[in-house]
Amino acid sequence: MTTTMTPKDFATATPSWWCPGCGDYGVLSALKAALAELGKQPKDVAFVSGIGCSGKISGYLHSYAFHGVHGRALPVATAVKLANRDLTVIAAGGDGDGYAIGAGHFLHAVRRNPKMAYVVMDNQTYGLTKGQSSPTSQTGYITGTSPQGNPDAPINGLAVALAAGGTFLARGFSANPKHLVGLMKEAVEHDGFAIVEVMSPCVTYNKINTYAWFKQNVYYLDDGYDATDRVRAFEALTAEGKIPLGVIYREQRPTLETLTHLGATPIVDLRLDPQLRELVAIQDAYA
Amino acid sequence: MTTTMTPKDFATATPSWWCPGCGDYGVLSALKAALAELGKQPKDVAFVSGIGCSGKISGYLHSYAFHGVHGRALPVATAVKLANRDLTVIAAGGDGDGYAIGAGHFLHAVRRNPKMAYVVMDNQTYGLTKGQSSPTSQTGYITGTSPQGNPDAPINGLAVALAAGGTFLARGFSANPKHLVGLMKEAVEHDGFAIVEVMSPCVTYNKINTYAWFKQNVYYLDDGYDATDRVRAFEALTAEGKIPLGVIYREQRPTLETLTHLGATPIVDLRLDPQLRELVAIQDAYA
């Protein structure tokens, strides 16, 4: 059965809890469009989100959606993929969820390289808890918890992922949905762990990194850019000045599913029979 | 009072629990020598370690030593430094402690940049729990928990730290104590977060990354190497082939102590008086 899917097929009836103008709307639309264009079915999509304004996205994407605890979307999503490799697995969450409390899992998902997409909705602040600084906030950012200015240097999630062995690194902007849909599609199709960091402004709390600020501070990588050169990618990611958008790095290496020797049958479909002959025979080694 | 210190002044009477030949002995000796050469006093050294064979090192270095829970040496050490900036703070732990369970804290210590040294004793395995694979184990490494071979790609801690904004990155080998002492001294003196990753073989469990293997697979960075070029450092760290030893990257940026506006008086030495006038006056804003 092949039906033509539309973004609406991925919409839920749940009213959004986001503020008007929030960048996260753009992320949601792009995701829906990408899934529709790829012809995915909601029943085959497992969508795992973290906690935060961003994390609420799982309530709005019609799918098997999972809204777990703060910072742990990636371990959940990794296991979902291993348990049923036929599913399209997507994880999403905020900059705090992914780079603060979830930073360790982020590094380890990168090095494991399961086939799934991970969307980081970066608003350079903690939206849901009312505007504290996040790991991507600029040094000096003034908030309730840093009235003298954020003392920490912002983290460059994609550069870190590159150093940790990332195989697909892209960055988009929620105000450019067309570009974003393209990145999302590539990410979902990538045979490995694909990160899409989306600049997704928080209109309520972040008065520095606004839509206008981004428009002035991003640039799009052009055709001349070679996304397979790791050192070049590091340079692009860490250079002072404007923020690159597009696919920044791409590489192919064996996925976690391959290296854990998963069979073609998803684990979830295995027959479970306690009386299997070899199962009983395990005891012989203890006799 | 200036006395000449010797490595012995940093020795405890506690017998070591390490196996004969363990690489960690070399790390301990180098640390003692470095502290002695720098003329530090045991009472002014706060030494925080993680859990693992490596973590036991805090029992053998005469100082104010802290042996906390698995993976959390860096938050403890960061706070020790903030609480008393006059102390020489050193954290140490294994590759599992630092790059697996402690990976998130590692990233955040790097971006905070407190003045302290962090020694990662890398044996590419989990020694204390009897030889499972660690985040730095090679893909395919066969252990009790990975009888079909470790499915994960090894993590490059220094490259990750570089991408996260590390200001001092060095790598040594526990079988070359002289070189190591030099790195340790530089690290302790560095005005920021200084990482020394030490190749410290586990002679009991790791039969691949042995002393002999290291001798064949490392090289020393020479004078021509420019440790202030970040992209060059990334290249050196991620290039296929031999493993570079030496100071790989060095940079100066404000420390956490500076950016949190600490005064010259260590916090621990502040007078505490509930009756301070301004303290009482805080209430006026609520009246």
Place this chain on the structure above:
Amino acid sequence: MSAVESRGAAAAGSDCVIVNDIEIMFGGQAGDGSLTTGDLIAGVFKRMGLEVYTYKDFPSRIRGGHTNYVIRAGEHANYGTADFVDGLIAFDVEAVETHVHELRPGGFVVFDSSSETLPDGVKRDDITWYLVPIGKIAKEEIGLELVRNTVSLGVLARLIGMDPAIVRADVAKVYGRKGERVVDLNLRAIEAGETYVDQHFAEWPSGYGLQGRPDVDRLIMMGNDAIGYGALAAGCRFMAGYPITPATDVLEFMAKFLPRYGGVAIQAEDELAAINMVIGAAFTGVRSMTATSGPGQALMTEAIGLAGVLEIPIVVVECARTGPSTGMPTKTEQSNLNHLIFGGHGEIPKIVLAPGTVEDSFYLSAAAFDLAERYQCPVFVLTEQALCQSKATLPRLDLGRVSVDRGKLVTEPVVFGEYKRFAFTDDGVSPRVTPGLEGGMHLAAGSEHGEAGVITENPKNRARMMEKRMRKLESALAHVPPPLVHGDAKADVAIFGYGANRGPIVEAQRRLAAEGVPTRFLELRTLWPFPEEEVRAFVAGTRAVFVVENNYTGQLDRLVRYVVGPLERMHRVLKYDGRPFRPIEIVEPIRRAAPARGLAEV
């Protein structure tokens, strides 16, 4: 449609003038500024000399979503909401629909009729309905829709007789920071609201009248601020935390004030880091704390055990919310008590304090630091959303009552080799050194260790060390904040409760007493070590015992029952819908199970 659609039958029929006891609910969409106006109302009530308590019922989202802010004022300090709301200011139909059943017969609703029409179904006829085009007034008369909250304040002020001078002064003060123009706009908004009432409802009194009283020098403060302030006063100079509702305020308070006193507040990358930082700073000799809520508390579990075995004094504030898991982050609950006492692998001495008022939040928070250092163990300050995010009036806080007793902290050099960090002592507490002190070098290890800190697995040492550590609980027992008895100490109906429930229980007691059911209520302020003697004595000679708490399984009840055994006359009064008790919810079960005795019985 006329401005007033119906006049409450009850209100019309009676001439009920309720003086100086009123509960106003301010209901609308989150993020529309109702917070400021709610605070303003509370402030005016305070300056009119009344006792005030506020309660926020906000959704876990930033803008939109039904929100309500309850302001209660009266002559009694009532730490909690009343059975009924007296007046509801509703900015949308949803607010009316959600809350109309909570109104007292004879109460009133002010509804913003600018954009929505009230559906017929919702209109109760025993309350008065004031339909006011609030938004329209703001937009058309003031030229700024944003001030509609202030317009509604003008309406309310006139309806219930708030002192106009105070209203104006407070509006000027609150908006003062934003400049004169803003003050002016808001003052005009007040005026507009008042005028509308005068023009349309002059003959329709709300039935409520407030009478000012002399405003003695008092404070109005939120529980979380009092906790932060108590910590600061007690010499806390290091805080590490990770934002989480409803605890973030404490971190924000400390981040604001600590630097002024040479200290530092760190926003950590997660709660694991936060608690380990606190342990690190405390190990170094600085009074240190963190504040978190359920999910963060769960993550801190492992490290709390470390502090216990390292005998490091730390203070951990738990601002409880509705669990399990993410639950309802902005709602109240008392379901973390078990975790604080019994959570964690292995056994350590810990102390759990629970304030019942904003004032006590200050004093117990301050006391926590002395206890932590005297007994060298983790001390929890347990509070709940219904108290910690609520504001209340209180007397000025007496910093003379705050002590800084650092226990067995050694400040003079010791002799290396003689000094033993974990020395066995009678009270279980060993002299403590901190880095930098001559001669005190040692290993502080989370592994079992001997007196000098060296790791050992010797069974005899282990047993002794375990006994030494746990003995501290016994030593502490006589020195922890004692329970308070409220009501009639000789009554034969006993109530147990703690924290935010103090308010509703005390109010229920007053009402029960009036009905002929005198009660005594033991407010537990230290929940661990559990005051077994006091609890046993309190149950003796009762005909009925009630344990009132906000959870499903009866966590406090378990503690009480462990001491006194399963008794038929013991009853649980539980609530677990995320909302605090209203007094009637306590009055009713007690009335049912322990009715007033006929004269014959006395």
Place this chain on the structure above:
Amino acid sequence: MSAVESRGAAAAGSDCVIVNDIEIMFGGQAGDGSLTTGDLIAGVFKRMGLEVYTYKDFPSRIRGGHTNYVIRAGEHANYGTADFVDGLIAFDVEAVETHVHELRPGGFVVFDSSSETLPDGVKRDDITWYLVPIGKIAKEEIGLELVRNTVSLGVLARLIGMDPAIVRADVAKVYGRKGERVVDLNLRAIEAGETYVDQHFAEWPSGYGLQGRPDVDRLIMMGNDAIGYGALAAGCRFMAGYPITPATDVLEFMAKFLPRYGGVAIQAEDELAAINMVIGAAFTGVRSMTATSGPGQALMTEAIGLAGVLEIPIVVVECARTGPSTGMPTKTEQSNLNHLIFGGHGEIPKIVLAPGTVEDSFYLSAAAFDLAERYQCPVFVLTEQALCQSKATLPRLDLGRVSVDRGKLVTEPVVFGEYKRFAFTDDGVSPRVTPGLEGGMHLAAGSEHGEAGVITENPKNRARMMEKRMRKLESALAHVPPPLVHGDAKADVAIFGYGANRGPIVEAQRRLAAEGVPTRFLELRTLWPFPEEEVRAFVAGTRAVFVVENNYTGQLDRLVRYVVGPLERMHRVLKYDGRPFRPIEIVEPIRRAAPARGLAEV
């Protein structure tokens, strides 16, 4: 120095031949191969038809550090060590010094006299001392010092009469993997040991004689392997874990076997990842588990709450060790029970099972998966180092007794919009779908939600949803593994205990019965939901009640006392030095507090 320095007086005086009940302790430095030899001894005992139990007392280090491996064999299955050690094989003075007081009068020591000399002080004269230059024999006669363990096995075999054919067969089998040369060396080592005994001690019998019995088809298995095997049999096909003593074995077992059945075992980066992976795989429909110990369990606390509120079936094995914090990682304790039951913010239904034998470890581990899926909640399998890392003989495991009942798992497409993942039901359990199923799409949120999964903060829904979830505990109560009664069901002395203490308690019972103190022992196999009815009934009609457990605060005692109240006749029998009970430590307190009744009293 003569080979035998003293002949135990008692041993010399009596001709005590203890047949078929012996405890051997193998003591030396960690990492010197004693493990293999200990296993070999255990294997020989088993093949001689005896029941075997082994207990490892290893330090938390890799090489060096005093180690001992206890092998107990007899005609009874004794799940635990005896009061005394019968024979100690000591490779150094430290081993003698540490354990000489544990020897039974009449017992013996084999001491390797190659390098160290026994100081005079240590020599008790009521035991026999066999001084054998074991290392020297190995080096000089076999040419390989490494085989000294095997030489000592030869010595022991001859001293106590182990079947020489079996010894040889087992040595050949164990070393078979390493090639013929190694087998040969070890066989010669056996021979050398035996010969030494024949030449030097032929007239000095040890006082112990073993008599073979027919070796029925049985297994010898470690508790952790039985847990892994039970999981595998029950259809567990996903495991994620993080190494931690004493739980790592379970991960290693699963890593070895899971891939053969199409499953996968993942070593996660930490316990937070591990438990969230398990939840992810279980959400997807795969039976999933993790295994950890205290510190890891503490880290899993938050996510366990998530599984509870998402109603996801997971199995969490807790292999308890000595806490708090790092504590003594290789030692046993029962101090995590409180955490499993009461840990975590907010309240969820959970089930806690605790096997008392290796056999039961298998069956309860398997049962955990059915319970998890039937009640859609976390199920803990709680065991302790003293059981989970011990090997014991047991009958073949019957996989016919393992069922795979997946509860309300929906496998046929459902109608989107009608289907409600969290539907309110009478038993609290809602039909469950997994990703990929047509029509079942929904949000699984850790925030409070309605029947269809949509997040809501509505108070009525909240209360109902809470009740629905918690109701599952009541539904489960009749279906969880029931407690077992050991001993004399009509005795008026009652004992409560669980887990690894089953063995020592049952043995204590036998001895007490022989002394005229019959007892009944309720072995709790489900600790939550707590079997209140059974416990209440069990206490009725007793003259004394004992709660036996390995911790300081009496965690099980609290659970029992909550049900039956504080009774004067209730006593705690506690041990918290990291070592399991020896039977005498249970016999004595019972004997003291409940002495045998004189005839008059009967």
